[in-house]
Amino acid sequence: MRIHAIEIEGFRGIISGKVRFNDFTVLIGPNNSGKTTIIEALALLFGRDRLVRTLTEHDFYGSCPSVTDRIKIVATIAGFAPNDPARHPDWFRANRAVPKWLNPANDTLSPEKLNDDDLLVCQIAFCARFDHASLEVESIRYFLDDVAQDDPFGDDVSITQIPLALIKELGFFLVPASRTWDRMISFGSELFRRAVTYVGGKPAETVIEERDRLRNPTAPLEVDEKMKPLIDEVNRDIVSLFGRQTELKLRLTSTDSDGVLEAVIPHFSEGDQIPLPSRRHGSGLISLQTLILLMRFGSLRTANGENFLMCIEEPELHIPPPQQRRLLHLMQKHASQTIITTHSPTVAAVPDPHQLVLLANDAGHLTASPLLVTPLDTDATSPQRGLFLSDRDATITAIMNPAVIIPEGKTDASWLRLLARVADLSTTNENLVSFTHEVGVIPTKDSRIADVFDDLRGVHPMLTCLVDGDAQGKAYARTLAAKLEPPARVMVWPDGWTIEDVIGWVLAADHSILQDPELAPYGLPTDIGKFSAFLAQDNFKTDEVLHGLIADAISAKPQCCARVAHMLNVIASLAMGRDVSAEWATSTVSKSGKTTIWTFNNVVSGI
Numbered sequence: 001m002r003i004h005a006i007e008i009e010g011f012r013g014i015i016s017g018k019v020r021f022n023d024f025t026v027l028i029g030p031n032n033s034g035k036t037t038i039i040e041a042l043a044l045l046f047g048r049d050r051l052v053r054t055l056t057e058h059d060f061y062g063s064c065p066s067v068t069d070r071i072k073i074v075a076t077i078a079g080f081a082p083n084d085p086a087r088h089p090d091w092f093r094a095n096r097a098v099p100k101w102l103n104p105a106n107d108t109l110s111p112e113k114l115n116d117d118d119l120l121v122c123q124i125a126f127c128a129r130f131d132h133a134s135l136e137v138e139s140i141r142y143f144l145d146d147v148a149q150d151d152p153f154g155d156d157v158s159i160t161q162i163p164l165a166l167i168k169e170l171g172f173f174l175v176p177a178s179r180t181w182d183r184m185i186s187f188g189s190e191l192f193r194r195a196v197t198y199v200g201g202k203p204a205e206t207v208i209e210e211r212d213r214l215r216n217p218t219a220p221l222e223v224d225e226k227m228k229p230l231i232d233e234v235n236r237d238i239v240s241l242f243g244r245q246t247e248l249k250l251r252l253t254s255t256d257s258d259g260v261l262e263a264v265i266p267h268f269s270e271g272d273q274i275p276l277p278s279r280r281h282g283s284g285l286i287s288l289q290t291l292i293l294l295m296r297f298g299s300l301r302t303a304n305g306e307n308f309l310m311c312i313e314e315p316e317l318h319i320p321p322p323q324q325r326r327l328l329h330l331m332q333k334h335a336s337q338t339i340i341t342t343h344s345p346t347v348a349a350v351p352d353p354h355q356l357v358l359l360a361n362d363a364g365h366l367t368a369s370p371l372l373v374t375p376l377d378t379d380a381t382s383p384q385r386g387l388f389l390s391d392r393d394a395t396i397t398a399i400m401n402p403a404v405i406i407p408e409g410k411t412d413a414s415w416l417r418l419l420a421r422v423a424d425l426s427t428t429n430e431n432l433v434s435f436t437h438e439v440g441v442i443p444t445k446d447s448r449i450a451d452v453f454d455d456l457r458g459v460h461p462m463l464t465c466l467v468d469g470d471a472q473g474k475a476y477a478r479t480l481a482a483k484l485e486p487p488a489r490v491m492v493w494p495d496g497w498t499i500e501d502v503i504g505w506v507l508a509a510d511h512s513i514l515q516d517p518e519l520a521p522y523g524l525p526t527d528i529g530k531f532s533a534f535l536a537q538d539n540f541k542t543d544e545v546l547h548g549l550i551a552d553a554i555s556a557k558p559q560c561c562a563r564v565a566h567m568l569n570v571i572a573s574l575a576m577g578r579d580v581s582a583e584w585a586t587s588t589v590s591k592s593g594k595t596t597i598w599t600f601n602n603v604v605s606g607i
Contacts, residue, residue: 001077001078001079001080001169001170001307001336002021002023002077002078002079002307002309002336002337003021003042003046003075003076003077003078003309003337003339004020004021004075004076004077004078004079004102004119004121005018005019005020005021005075005076005107006018006019006021006038006041006042006045006073006074006075006076007072007073007074007075008037008038008041008072008073008366009070009071009072009073010060010061010069010070010071010072011037011040011041011059011060011061011071011072011073012037012040012058012059012061013032013034013037013061013361013364014034014037014061014361014364014365014366015061015363015364015365015366016364016365016366017034017361017365017366017367017368018366018368019038019357019359019366019368020107020357020368020370021337021339022354022355023336023337023338024331024332024337024338024351024355025337025338025339025340025351025355025357026340026341026342026347026348026350026351026355026356026357027339027340027341027342027357027359027368028341028342028343028348028356028357028358028359028396028399028400029358029359029360029361029400030400030401030402032361033359033360033361033366034359034361034366035313035341035359036177036313036341038341038359039174039176039311039313039339039341041073041126042075042172042174042311042339043172043174043311044073044126044139044141045073045075045124045125045126045141046075046124046167046170046172046309047172047174054137055071055128055137055139056137057130057137059071059128059137060128060130061364065129065130067129067132069129069130070127070128070129070151070153071126071127071128071129071139072125072126072127073125073126073127074123074124074125074126074144075123075124075125076102076109076121076122076123077121077122077123077124077170078102078119078120078121079119079336080119080120080121083119083120084120085099085120088120090165090166090169091122091166092122095160096143096160097122097123097124097143097160098111098122098143098145099120099121099122100120100121100122100123101113101114101118101119101120101121102118102119102120102121103115103117103118104117104118104119105117109121122143123143123144124141124142124143124144124162125141125142125143125144125149125152126139126140126141127139127140127142127151127152127153128140129153138153140152140153140159140161141161141162142159142160142161142162143159143160143161143162169306169307170307170309171301171306171307171308171309171336172309172311173294173297173298173308173309173310173311174311174312174313175291175294175310175311175312175313175315176313177313177314177317177341207257207260207261208257210260211253211255211256211257211259211260214251214252214253214255214260215251215255217251217252220249220250220251221250222248222249222250227250231248231250234248235247235248265277291312291315291319291327294310295330295331295334298310298334298335299333299334302334302335302336307336308334308335308336309335309336309337309338309339310331310335310337310338310339311338311339311340312331312338312339312340312341313340313341314341314342314343314344315327315328315340315342315344315347316342316343316344316346316347321344321346324344324346324347324350325346325347325350328340328347328350328351329350343400345392345393345394345396345397346393348392348393348396349392349393349396352375352376353370353371353372353375353376353388353389353392354370354371354372354373354374354375354376355370356370356371356396357369357370357371358370358371358399358400358459358460360460360461362461367461369458369459369460370459371388371459372388373458376388376389381451382445382448383444383445383448383451383452383455384451384455386443386445387442387443387452387455387456388455391443394413394441394442394443395442395443397440398440398441398442398443399440399442399456399459399460400440401437401438401439401440402438402439402462402576403438403439403440403462403464403572403575403576403577404439404440404441404442404456404460404462404463404464404575405439405440405441405442405464405465405466405491405571405575406442406444406449406452406453406456406463406464406465406466406487407441407442407444407449407465407466407467407499408444408446408447408449408466408467408468408473408476409444409445409446409447409449410443410444410445410446411446411499411541411542412444412466412499413441413442413443413444414443414544414547415499415502415503415547416441417441418547418548418550418551419506419551419554419564419567419568420433420435420436420441420568421551421555422551422554422555422561422564423435423436423561423564423565423568424436425555426555426558426561426564426565427565433564433565433568433569433572434568434569434572434573434576435568435569435571435572436568438572438575438576439571439572439575439576442456449465449467449476449480450476450479450480450483453465453480453483453487454483457485457487462575462576462577463487463488464487464488464489464490464491464574464575465477465480465487465489465490465491466490466491466492466493466571467480467490467491467492467493468492468493468497468498468499469492469493469494469495469496469497469498469599469600470496470497470498473492473493473498474492477490477492477597480595481590481591481592481594481595481597482590482591482592486590486592486594486595487595488577488594488595488596489574489575489577489595489596489597489598490595490596490597490598491571491574491575491585491597491598491599491600492597492598492599492600493600494599494600494601495599497600498532498536500532500533500535500536500541501532502567503531503532503535503550504528504529504531504532504535505563506554506560506563506564506567507528507531507550507554507560508528508529508531509557509559509560509562509563510557510559510560511528512557513553513554513557513560514526514528514531516549516553516556518549518552518553519546519549519550519553522540522546570584570585570600574598580598582601583601584600584601585598585599585600585601586598586599586601587599
């Protein structure tokens with residue numbers, strides 16, 4: 001069994017949204033896009049009690065729930081084998097789930113099986129309300145018969161709650177981002193106890209033996225010769241106050257099972273060294289030890305034909321890149337289904353493109369768009385292979401920003417990233433550059449800007465194309481604007497300009513930059529006005545070493561940096577849909593009325 005999809009209403013920062021999952025799914029997106037909310041929604045649906053935290057008003061969208069407001073989370077469970085409700089009586093019978101049928105071609109549900117390929121599914125729901133009398137959140141987890149089903153908290157509403165045994169059968173495990181690693185690999189950890197018990201171990205017996213030993217130690221502290229006078233005085237005071245003999249005993253724990261479990265702290269050692277508590281070791285070691293244990297437990301479950309649904313938040317937090325890749329491959333091997341959230345391009349580079357899902361949250365309305373709807377075809381175009389394979393890291397880094405720019409070619413993308421680096425190095429509180437945290441740049445295959453836009457149109461909601469101001473660039477702008485589904489915005493450099501002219505304009509702020517000793521071997525022109533033409537020569541146009549040296553030289557010149565900051569801020573404002581001064585750029589609307597074309601005027605204005 002696996003989770004086919006989850007729908008969320010009114011939970012934390014999500015008014016409404018739906019996410020579909022593959023057997024292996026990696027959720028990416030900018031901060032506050034909903035990644036953690038989705039993971040917590042899954043935990044509310046499928047987690048055992050110790051995984052589910054207490055909800056408060058802040059868990060309702062807007063933080064001020066009315067009497068009628070509800071958090072509602074619905075999951076569609078698929079993967080029943082065989083595809084026959086009669087063969088799964090624990091799930092489908094009276095007072096259990098109502099069988100439904102999923103058409104995988106169009107992702108619709110029906111009460112009856114209509115096609116041979118339809119999949120048997122059931123739906124599980126979680127609903128919560130805030131009780132204004134008790135000031136507490138009440139929640140319920142139940143089988144959903146109908147999407148339009150009445151409020152489960154209604155007086156006359158009949159619902160079927162989900163037996164805990166079925167939740168356990170799903171085998172949902174969560175490793176949250178806020179991990180307490182040193183506590184997880186101990187007898188106090190549910191994971192550790194379950195793993196040992198699963199293979200026939202008896203951790204409970206060991207705990208009870210240790211409890212009894214601690215209750216009656218061979219050398220109790222209260223009989224120590226240095227402690228005994230104080231203890232005797234305390235005991236006499238107790239007798240005088242209460243009139244009965246009640247002796248003080250000192251024990252290392254509360255001497256019940258929970259006390260023993262709480263006191264156990266994992267230690268690690270190398271060779272004959274004295275074992276050190278886990279908190280004294282690096283977090284990477286503890287993370288790996290815990291995840292290895294979890295993977296081992298998962299492999300035991302899957303080997304026995306049982307479910308193992310694995311969710312892990314941000315595996316990059318404590319694990320270096322080479323081990324991140326290894327960890328993800330282990331998850332793919334051992335888990336029935338794996339769901340991951342990440343900010344790391346390294347992690348995002350492991351799954352196939354169709355297994356990557358970009359989340360976007362527009363004022364509470366969540367969208368979840370796979371990088372590709374289906375696996376990448378063997379006959380995929382060159383731009384697609386660049387976007388989703390060879391340049392995957394750069395693509396992922398770009399689309400995790402609130403806005404994305406698709407430039408005319410790879411050289412343009414490379415220069416924009418270099419200029420963003422200059423802005424990062426030179427920014428101050430008085431000269432903040434929003435581009436570096438708002439805009440991502442796609443490494444576009446040369447002359448394929450329209451194709452790249454088509455490939456990303458359904459992935460990211462804020463795409464802007466950037467073209468040259470020459471004849472070819474303006475032709476690209478017209479082609480893009482004439483599409484049936486065109487970009488909302490196209491930016492055009494000043495008339496006749498290419499990216500080399502932009503760099504020349506930046507350098508013109510301080511002519512002394514041409515005397516930089518690092519650039520001397522390249523034979524730069526002595527006239528700054530000829531620099532753009534020099535840089536556009538075939539042997540220098542794509543020279544990344546030279547480009548990097550120029551960027552370094554720019555970062556040492558405050559006036560050049562000011563031009564970079566100004567230009568990037570204008571670009572960022574347009575990419576984010578904000579208006580800019582007419583002296584910087586003018587706008588025209590395409591014939592269809594769907595595209596605004598912004599043409600830069602005098603970009604030096606305002607500095």
